[in-house]
Amino acid sequence: MSAILAKNRIREDKEMRNAYCETLMELAEKDERIVVLDADLMSSMGMKPFLKAYPERTFNVGIQEANMIGVAAGLSATGKIPFAHSFGPFATRRCFDQIFLSCGYSRLNVRITGSDPGVTASYNGGTHMPFEDMGIMRNIPDITILEPVDSVMLRDLIKQTANLYGVFYTRLLRKNAVKIYEEGSTFEIGKGVQLRDGKDVTIIATGIMVDEALKAAEALEVDGISARVLNMFTLKPIDKETIIKSAEETGAIVTAENHNVINGLGSAVAEVLVENRPVPMERVGVFDRFGEVGPESYLRERFNLTASDIMEKVKKVIARK
Amino acid sequence: MLGAEKIKEFEIFALKIRIEAMKAIGNLGFGHVGGALSIADALAVLYGGVMNVDPKNPRWDDRDWLICSKGHAGPAVYAALALRGYFPLEELMTLNKPGTHLPSHCDRNLTIGVDMTTGSLGQGSSLAVGVALGNRLDGRENYTYLILGDGEIQEGQVWEAALYAAQQKLDNLIAFIDYNKKQLDGFTKEINDLGDIKAKFESFGWHGQEVDGSNVKEIYEAIERAKEVKGKPSVIVLHTIKGKGWSFAENTASNHHMTVSKEQMEEALDELYKKLEKAVTR
Structure with a gap:
């Protein structure tokens, strides 16, 4: 871990979702096991470039989060490395039993990304505003829960999780983050x-x-x-x-x-x-x-x-x- | 077409599954008798010949997969696996005992040969779709078999998965519905009627068939036909009898989960062994 605090904590130019998509594309290029799942929010998540580059490895299941999680778990059982996304409440609350059993209890290898944390859900309002997503997920034994603060940390953590095994929940700010870390900073999961x-x-x-x-x-x-x-x-x-x-x-x-x-x-x-x-x-x-x-x-x-x-x-x- | 010898072989296998499942449940004194016995014939056809598996190499990449989404049929699945040579038959006596590898509901991390963890109904359907997609991505020509309970398809997730399997044209996925007409609290018809299951799946874009789920020949031939279908997943609705093979269970209204006394187990085994003897000498 070598994290350097940014000299100027200003809004980043790049949105977090774009950094997320770019990182997954980078990973997918090197590793054909990387697959992406979404439940009709690929546009919101800025994942269209991934779909364009890797259509066969993109599974947009439509508006069915529970199925998305199960399909991700099934894909991981065949050796794939799935990243599944939805808005925070729908990626956790909506499909908790599927995450708990089909992923966690089954000891499968699934990464779940819940976007628009807390008040950043803003104009989508209370129905879309997860104040409980990490709390729900904390009840799953052995899960790893991450909340990357800016795009530098996001890229580093996503790359790390791709090479680890287990269930990961990443709480992801979708728009521009305030820059906290200088480029090149690296992080150790589990260390503040x-x-x-x-x-x-x-x-x-x-x-x-x-x-x-x-x-x-x-x-x-x-x-x-x-x-x-x-x-x-x-x-x-x-x-x-x-x-x-x-x-x-x-x-x-x-x-x-x-x-x-x-x-x-x-x-x-x-x-x-x-x-x-x-x-x-x-x-x-x-x-x-x-x-x-x-x-x-x-x-x-x-x-x-x-x-x-x-x-x-x-x-x-x-x-x- | 299936020859008489093979039919006999499947029938014998199905009876042996029932016998071993009843021994395991009877030894414990209680268990999911009804749904374990109703699916024995399909399991016999799958593990007795249809599925391309290797008990010596249970996680072989190119194997056919079985996801028993009605996870409570565990004792029947374990019996089939043990009879197929995955682990010793004696291990069946450890069902649900402390430290066992054979829990009530199927667990991929505990039992050799179990491909997926199930028990929370409906979830196996999505898992099967994921497995079928993963295998197709890797260019494998294997099949994913999915067993769903009839009551289980009251779960919305089954229909989410059904929609997406059709969207993905998953012709390497073959699902069975164990249509034994009963669920824990009673008859499906009286609780939440399933109506025409085959038509429902067909309207979701699946190829549908309906057979006598206690007839190994019909089951086998339906699978053969399903394999011929290209561009869509297949469902085979198995008309079965909950508790099939042990008359007392068949005639017990509430037979989803039953207590089984030593005397009852002996009675069940006596009935099943007689059927086995008849099948062998036929």
Whole structure:
């Protein structure tokens, strides 16, 4: 792992979906076992170039997510390496039993990508807004859950999963991400990335909340608070070692996620802390609510997913030390 | 056409499957008697001759696959596998015992020769489509056989898979419906009527056939005809009898899952062995 924090955290030019498609095409060129499945969202996912290049290895099953997952599992039983996509809620909630049994319990080799995480589902509204996708998937034994934060991390992780065996859920922002990492950065699945050191508190963040955490840490510095920031891009297996070390070294933890705090990052970190090194902890995330419709900026405020929400929780947790 | 000798061979195999399945279930004292016995004839035809498999090399790439989506027929599948030489017959006595390789529902990771894990009804249909697609991608000429329960096709996923199998023109996929007319709670007709199953599949773009599912000759010939069909998947609706072969089970209204006392097992085996003797000496 050698991750370098981007000098300028600006919106990337390339959309995440395009980086995803390009990466899969790169993999498919080298490995004919790579196959792609979708449930009538190939256009939304920007996967048309893959379809054009590899029509025989593209399976758009139509609007039937449960079947898509089963077909992916069946393909993997014959040695194929399937990547199956839908919007987050439909890639998880809609077909959980198929993922659990046909993929997980059956010990088959399937990668599932759920796009439009949390508030980024924006104008599609509550029906399409997964605050629970990672939490649902966390219940599957031995699954790996990833939330790449930008296109650099996305490319690296997708390439890694292609060469691993098991069930993988990748929570994928579809549009442009804020650049967090410099080109060439590499990552280790299951290891959090320290983006900034600090001694008073550790902010553990994932997805779109990583940039908010960095903004919060920068603003807190002005107030004389030194905040460490970790990008916990692997929700499962969670990086216990780094969480315990941060608890010991900074004595307080704040988690930040674009997801329900129940069974998401907040839960996962809390489980590690209470069993190993209890320290004051606060969570930023969605507190057991359904999604709503609106512009993303509005929803971030509405669900308290901003840098100032993180700052508030940091101050609260430090007061509890 | 199927010669008399081969018919006899299949019939004997089917009776042996019933005998071994009943021994395993009887030894445990309870199990899915009805649906295990109803599918024995189809399993006998498949493992007794139709399927190109190698018990010494169970994961051979070019083998024919069997996905028993009605996973609760496990004891019948295990009996067929053991009789075919995948593992010793004695292992059947471990059914559902601690540490067994033979669980109630089929598990690809536990049982040698089981191609796919099933048990949550409907899921085997999509798995079979995936396997058939994967094999076709690799240019293999093998077949994927799928066994669905009749009650099982109440699951929507079966029809999702049926649509897509037709879309993909999967002529290397042959499905069987074990139409024994019953599900756990009673008659399918009284719970959620399946109507004309063959016509339903045909309207989904499949080639359909309907045969006596207790008649090995009819089953065999239907498979032969299915293999001739190009450009579409095939379904063979097997008209079967739940609990077939053991009169008591056949006449028990609720025979999906039954307790089987030692005396009942002896009674069942006595009946089945008599049939076997008759078949052998015929």
